[in-house]
Amino acid sequence: MDLLRTHLLLSSHLLKLGHDLRQALPSKLQIETKQNRLDLVTNIDKTVEQNLVAYLQKHFAAEKIISEEGYGTTVEDLSGYVWTIDPIDGTMNFITQKNSFGILVSLYKDGCGLLGYIYEVMTDRLYYAIHNYGAYCNGHQLQAPANLALTKGLLISDERLIKKASPAFLKVAEETLGIRSYGSATCETLSIIKGEAVAYLNCSTQPWDIAPALVFAAELDLVCTQMSGQAFNLLGENKIIFATPKAHTPLQEVALYL
Amino acid sequence: MDLLRTHLLLSSHLLKLGHDLRQALPSKLQIETKQNRLDLVTNIDKTVEQNLVAYLQKHFAAEKIISEEGYGTTVEDLSGYVWTIDPIDGTMNFITQKNSFGILVSLYKDGCGLLGYIYEVMTDRLYYAIHNYGAYCNGHQLQAPANLALTKGLLISDERLIKKASPAFLKVAEETLGIRSYGSATCETLSIIKGEAVAYLNCSTQPWDIAPALVFAAELDLVCTQMSGQAFNLLGENKIIFATPKAHTPLQEVALYL
Numbered sequence: 001m002d003l004l005r006t007h008l009l010l011s012s013h014l015l016k017l018g019h020d021l022r023q024a025l026p027s028k029l030q031i032e033t034k035q036n037r038l039d040l041v042t043n044i045d046k047t048v049e050q051n052l053v054a055y056l057q058k059h060f061a062a063e064k065i066i067s068e069e070g071y072g073t074t075v076e077d078l079s080g081y082v083w084t085i086d087p088i089d090g091t092m093n094f095i096t097q098k099n100s101f102g103i104l105v106s107l108y109k110d111g112c113g114l115l116g117y118i119y120e121v122m123t124d125r126l127y128y129a130i131h132n133y134g135a136y137c138n139g140h141q142l143q144a145p146a147n148l149a150l151t152k153g154l155l156i157s158d159e160r161l162i163k164k165a166s167p168a169f170l171k172v173a174e175e176t177l178g179i180r181s182y183g184s185a186t187c188e189t190l191s192i193i194k195g196e197a198v199a200y201l202n203c204s205t206q207p208w209d210i211a212p213a214l215v216f217a218a219e220l221d222l223v224c225t226q227m228s229g230q231a232f233n234l235l236g237e238n239k240i241i242f243a244t245p246k247a248h249t250p251l252q253e254v255a256l257y258l
Numbered sequence: 259m260d261l262l263r264t265h266l267l268l269s270s271h272l273l274k275l276g277h278d279l280r281q282a283l284p285s286k287l288q289i290e291t292k293q294n295r296l297d298l299v300t301n302i303d304k305t306v307e308q309n310l311v312a313y314l315q316k317h318f319a320a321e322k323i324i325s326e327e328g329y330g331t332t333v334e335d336l337s338g339y340v341w342t343i344d345p346i347d348g349t350m351n352f353i354t355q356k357n358s359f360g361i362l363v364s365l366y367k368d369g370c371g372l373l374g375y376i377y378e379v380m381t382d383r384l385y386y387a388i389h390n391y392g393a394y395c396n397g398h399q400l401q402a403p404a405n406l407a408l409t410k411g412l413l414i415s416d417e418r419l420i421k422k423a424s425p426a427f428l429k430v431a432e433e434t435l436g437i438r439s440y441g442s443a444t445c446e447t448l449s450i451i452k453g454e455a456v457a458y459l460n461c462s463t464q465p466w467d468i469a470p471a472l473v474f475a476a477e478l479d480l481v482c483t484q485m486s487g488q489a490f491n492l493l494g495e496n497k498i499i500f501a502t503p504k505a506h507t508p509l510q511e512v513a514l515y516l
Binding site: 038099157158159162177191 | 296350354355357411412415416417420421428431435436437438439440441449452454455
């Protein structure tokens with residue numbers, strides 16, 4: 001795999017997809033329910049995923065694609081090259097706000113993250129991380145965020161987690177500078193990547209939600225693990241902590257109680 | 259008071275303040291603690307408020323100014339013209355993210371809102387509402403958001419409210435499409451104003467946080483009251499619901515339990 005060629009073609013394709021998506025936004029969305037009334041999919045989610053799957057298969061002979069809407073392939077192990085696609089991450093934001101959502105793509109080889117893309121479509125900001133080459137936004141290199149302790153920054157979480165949290169967790173959460181909740185892995189992981197918050201907790205993270213962020217974590221000295229401390233499992237749902245090293249340790253200790 | 263002249267001068271002044279603030283952002287902030295470790299103020303909060311107070315006094319002979327950082331005046335009743343200023347709304351976001359904060363200004367006459375300004379500094383989007391003239395963003399008129407029910411939209415709240423909420427409140431909250439928390443009245447009231455969410459709840463709203471949004475509410479068929487249903491009190495702290503009419507009613511019924 002020629003990573004330079006892959007990166008150049010895929011970046012360009014994502015930017016074009018984003019442009020087309022912004023153009024298409026004024027038209028009415030077709031919305032369907034999946035597992036429950038809060039689990040929605042639109043015609044755009046499907047179109048973008050079909051487009052990306054076809055693109056990866058045509059240009060990079062992609063054989064293994066873990067994707068949200070079912071147009072990828074069945075992936076049973078992580079050997080060789082594995083792609084992940086979340087065509088519209090934050091579908092509820094996409095529907096209600098037409099903002100604060102993203103397109104997420106990543107490439108792994110034998111379980112090691114090579115390429116990660118987090119594309120904030122409405123601001124046209126394409127963030128990417130390349131294994132051993134650093135992380136960038138629209139061409140500008142990102143610096144590793146300051147390694148702040150939990151007491152020195154914001155925590156990103158959601159109300160489902162807060163409602164069922166243990167007293168031990170709430171005590172630690174109260175030591176932060178505050179809690180924010182943005183409704184998409186795109187906005188929430190970017191907060192950590194940009195150093196705007198020190199920790200992100202989520203109890204039902206799918207591989208396509210977080211696989212790109214793991215590549216950023218490696219390049220920017222951030223830590224992303226399951227709440228148990230184990231490495232993220234790309235083949236299933238995970239409870240995760242994505243944080244600065246200093247914020248990760250105390251959260252991992254209490255997050256076990258969740 | 260010539261409202262047209264006031265609006266033209268003040269808009270122009272705010273845009274210039276925002277430009278200067280963006281230029282000044284790379285320099286180090288001087289941060290002080292107010293009532294507790296989460297109640298912070300920076301040199302920029304103070305400078306912007308001093309600037310605005312001086313501007314309003316010089317150009318509009320402002321006598322009554324309710325403001326956050328103490329450079330305004332003591333206001334004991336709402337007779338005549340009353341200004342409100344929040345120089346940096348969302349100071350914690352300002353400090354940690356250098357984003358997602360705003361400058362808020364409003365003008366009332368005998369308790370009636372005449373002018374409301376919500377200035378998203380980093381995106382340079384100046385939202386304004388003028389009594390009987392509608393609401394605008396950078397010159398573009400805003401349409402009244404669809405009057406959606408609580409079950410058809412997002413709820414904006416914060417973790418402090420969720421943690422101490424009654425079961426009755428949590429039940430209603432679960433009927434929404436989700437909860438978001440952005441950490442500034444600027445972002446949170448704009449979500450309602452733009453129709454991206456249907457309701458915003460806050461248990462410790464100060465007059466300068468919400469006074470501009472009340473002017474928008476009147477122009478855009480939105481409802482903003484205390485949780486008791488009473489009109490907002492510009493002379494003290496309030497527990498508020500800012501929502502579409504359809505979302506407001508069920509929230510007011512349960513919010514009383516908080």
